Amino acid sequence: MLNLLRKDFIAAKTSLAMSILIFTIFCIFFMKKEMSMHFVGIITAFSTISSLTLNDTKNHNHHFLVTLPVSRKHIVQAKYVISLICIIIAVLASYIVHSLVKIAVPGYITVDYSMIDILVPIAIVLVLASVYLPLFYSLSEKGAPVLNVIFLCLFLIMADPVAQTIHRASLNGINYPLVYGSLCSTLILFAASCYVTVYLFTKKDL
Amino acid sequence: MNAIELRNLTKIYPQFTVNNVSLDVKRGYITGLIGPNGVGKSTLIKMMLGMVRPDSGSVKILGYDMPKQEIDIKQRIGIVSDDCFYYEDVSIRDMKRIIAPFYKKWNEQKFNRYLERFELSPKKKIGQLSKGMKIKFALAVALSHEAELLIMDEPTSGLDPVFRRELLDLLAEMMQDERNTIIFSTHITTDLDRIADYISFVNRGELVFSEPKDEVLDRYAIVKGDRQLLDSDIRKKFAGVRETAFGFEGLVEDRHAAEQLFGNYAVFEKASLEDIIYYNAKGGRVHA
Amino acid sequence: MNIIISNASGDPIYMQILNQIRQSILSGELQAGDSLPSIRQLAKDLQVSVITTKRAYEELEKEQLIDSVVGKGCFVSGANKDFIREQRMKRLEEKLLEVIQDSKELNMSQQDVMEHLTLLFEEDQTS
Structure with missing residues (x-):
């Protein structure tokens, strides 16, 4: 398992640079917007996941992975673990950068951040990844890039309305049990999605 | 093992x-x-x-x-x-x-x-x-x-x-x-x-x-000869035959049987793996 | 010892190997007790299949020209000097029969052949 994670880090050197670039650009452009912190976190997390998976398909890399002494189950599980890591790092990075800017340039950012503002983006990307990964692993090499484009478009359309909803909800007072409850259920969804993907991928012909 | x-x-x-x-x-x-x-x-x-x-x-x-x-x-x-x-x-x-x-x-x-x-x-x-x-x-x-x-x-x-x-x-x-x-x-x-x-x-x-x-390689052989030697029964003995105006060339699976069948009327040669693939893939009769 | 494989030869490859090793033993180039390359080493050097060299060695063993010792490899058999001589005689006879056949085709009488042979013997001694 560790070896598989290592593999992603080595193979993804270039795409990691891409993620940082996305992060910086979106930070600069959206910083002043109210929902910038969520938005940047989510988009960075998701684009990193999709570029990691794309990396695997680009050169029929699943063919390579299945030649290694690992089971397909491990290949899928490792991808879920690394996705989870990416999500947490991206969202935290966004939080830290926004908080730093807030401290460094008083008045530039007017929103106050709380624990909720970290948990909600995490939950959102978890849901997205839970849908994205099974599709990705059951589609062929040609299907994967198309899937990525669809998801990114969906993303850009959905981002603002979702952000607004969250914002309004948090203005009305935060229902903590509800937030933790939904976070828990997204985690369960994520695990279930992993299970499904393992099932689909072990059956698949490469 | x-x-x-x-x-x-x-x-x-x-x-x-x-x-x-x-x-x-x-x-x-x-x-x-x-x-x-x-x-x-x-x-x-x-x-x-x-x-x-x-x-x-x-x-x-x-x-x-x-x-x-x-x-x-x-x-x-x-x-x-x-x-x-x-x-x-x-x-x-x-x-x-x-x-x-x-x-x-x-x-x-x-x-x-x-x-x-x-x-x-x-x-x-x-x-x-x-x-x-x-x-x-x-x-x-x-x-x-x-x-x-x-x-x-x-x-x-x-x-x-x-x-x-x-x-x-x-x-x-x-x-x-x-x-x-x-x-x-x-x-x-x-x-x-x-x-x-x-x-x-x-x-x-x-x-x-x-x-x-x-x-x-011992078993298979290429047989070459006059087309008049071929009739429908004999053709069946070949894995594949290539017929031209100048004669036929075919692959047989059993060299000994073919040698007995044709005797001195045909020429026998060692078949290469390529011959074996070619005639088997084409099957039946192959026209040039 | 040289072994030369010819693809143009009508003989199967195992036979070519067999003949050449046998030749080396009968000619005395390989002495009793000399070790032969392993089956796999020979296959590698000649770039032929292992089964082919294995078959050649098996035939040599059947002719009692070599012994294979498990774990140590193959050696030229020593016990059989008479047998080897007999084998060589047999080969010589075969060649002589060939000569007789050829001489018939050339319409040479037995006398002619003998004379020719004597001449060649003399030439060989003087040279």
Whole structure:
């Protein structure tokens, strides 16, 4: 398992640079917007996941992975673990950068951040990844890039309305049990999605 | 002891079917899986590697069950394939850093020696390698984790004649240890056939034969003669016949029977593996 | 010892190997007790299949020209000097029969052949 994670880090050197670039650009452009912190976190997390998976398909890399002494189950599980890591790092990075800017340039950012503002983006990307990964692993090499484009478009359309909803909800007072409850259920969804993907991928012909 | 045991493998695709193939690959020998393009050789190899799951039948590699014990199997096999599947924009050194930790028996020294021998620079990106170089890299990886079984899918199609010969030496070196086994698939009969001990011939999704190469070459013969010798009964004795205005040329499966049949009226020649593939693939009658 | 494999030859490869090793033993180039390359080493050097070299060695063993010792390899058999001589005589006879056949085709009488042979013997001694 560790070896598989290592593999992603080595193979993804270039795409990691891409993620940082996305992060910086979106930070600069959206910083002043109210929902910038969520938005940047989510988009960075998701684009990193999709570029990691794309990396695997680009050169029929699943063919390579299945030649290694690992089971397909491990290949899928490792991808879920690394996705989870990416999500947490991206969202935290966004939080830290926004908080730093807030401290460094008083008045530039007017929103106050709380624990909720970290948990909600995490939950959102978890849901997205839970849908994205099974599709990705059951589609062929040609299907994967198309899937990525669809998801990114969906993303850009959905981002603002979702952000607004969250914002309004948090203005009305935060229902903590509800937030933790939904976070828990997204985690369960994520695990279930992993299970499904393992099932689909072990059956698949490469 | 068999290195590979395939039992009643069936896989149905929309275009073609691998039909009930059972095949034993003997341990300690080199087996060549030959046949025209698109008859199921690659599918068979992919089923051995667990890349394609058969609809029915079982696969056993080195005594382990595929896919149940696929990790044990893959620790012990090396794979060299025509289509390279390594990460294109990663250097050879990084690729090695990815691969090596997966293997219990990785031999770093051996790997470096092979890189030197193959003149592969560790700094080069995989994407910049020529097809032949990619195959060399795959071979270096396969030989550096002490694989007992080397599975090669169309390994020579991207190789120049110089390295093809070198490859023969490399494979023979591996075969000095009689526990080791090699299987390769090919649609062109190449120098590789020279060192093959067994030949398994696949045609139209079925296994035609799997026998020691020398026996195959002794058994089959090319018969040449006057077209008037042929009638519909005699034609049936051929695996395939090519008829021209100047006579016929055909492949028979049983040289002795044919010699008795034609006596001095026809000329007999040794059949090459290429002849065997050609006439079997064409089947029936072939017109020039 | 040299072994040369010809693809143009009508003989199967195992036979070519067999004949040449036998030749080396009968001619005395290989002495009793000399070790032969292993089956796998020979296959590698000649770039032929292991089964082919194995078959050649098996035939040599059947002719009692070599012994194979498990774990040590193959050696030229020592016990059989008379047998080897007999074998060589047999080969010589075969060649002589060939000569007789050829001489008939050339319409040479037995006398002619003998004379020719004597002449050649003399030439060989003087040279």
